[in-house]
Amino acid sequence: MVRSACAQAVVLVGGEGTRLRPITSRVPKPVVPLVGRPFVGYILENLACHGVTHVVFSAGYLAASLRGAIGDGARYGLSVSYVVEEQPLGTAGAIKNAEAELDDGCLFAFNGDVLTDVDLTAMRAFHRERGARATILLTRVDDPRRYGLVEIADDGRVEAFVEKPGADYDVPPHGALVNAGVYLLEADLLDLIPAGRQVSIERGVFPQLAAAGQLYAYVSDAYWRDIGTPESYLQAHFDLLQNALATSVASDVGPSYLYVAPDAAVAGARIVPPAHIGSGTTLAAGSRVGPLAVIGAGCTVAAGADVRESVVQDDVAVGARCTVERSVLVSGVALGADTRVASAVIGEGCRIGADNTLANGCCLFPDTVLADGAVTFREIDREGR
16 A cells, blocks of 8 residues: 655664663663653654654564554554564664565654654655755754764755764854754665665765765754653653643643643642643642652652652652652652652662652662661662662
8 A cells, every 4th residue: 555755654763772771671762651641652643743644663672562552553643563673773774674564655764762843744845845865854952962963055965974072072152953863765765775784874874865965954943852861851841841842732731731630639739830640649638749740640649748840650659758859750669758859760669768868860770679768878870780
């Protein structure tokens, strides 16, 4: 069955999300919750809004969890299929691996850790007007040192790629344009990619196209964020709560974001918007949640507890008089009374006794157990050592 041109996409989700651990220790990055839905749902929503009808996930790590969360894509108005990498194939190799699920039209390709509301319709029009074989989305960032830089001509033709600059790079006052991980490709480009081999599209395909004058860059000031680190994951929640990007979540709750699930029990609690309270959650009288707080489903927040500027995933218990600020509590965490968590990430299923303080970048590996008063401050890396 042939679909309309540029109505298909490949989403690259084969990585293990190591930078995001312990949030991704047991859950693949595309499925980590972001204000009540799987992160990758925002990518699917944007694709559907711009006429894409079929999406192929090129998956690897914990692929079954992704399939279980997204299914056939019907809830997003899409047809979704899956291919699995037996070994890491790189960006180009992963797109090639999806070839059997694609038709002969052009396609979008998304890195699976990109949150953006870029206008894909405008990007498609730019691509066609230039007669490009490939178009890269570029975005401007304040500190480009962890990204590859792209140099472009006035008409948008890509002239050169610059590797990630070093620590001594003199960042321009207004930042720099970087590869944003969203591409529009003509289908015949897949012929340039050998099957079953690890190939980077940025290093193995794009330089050839740039040399031939066939690679263009679409520069956008739309919202864009790479959620690959716990700090960026937390900030993405804040951005959504403050309506910094266009999504159906934002349109549902309006400009002053306050969502309380109909079956949540919150009588007597103080909720300071913007905030999001999930289904079946109980906030005790005398507790405070917000501003900039997301509480997942099935949680309990005891009397006197204060949760702000934080993400609390599903089935978390926050004990009496606890404080949680600028932190992520992954699903199944339990905090004992009078525990303080600040600028920390607590992995899935951790049991933290009373009177502990975990702060200043502390990361606890899943299922860590701490006795009452055991820790005033402790820094444990994301592998649990």
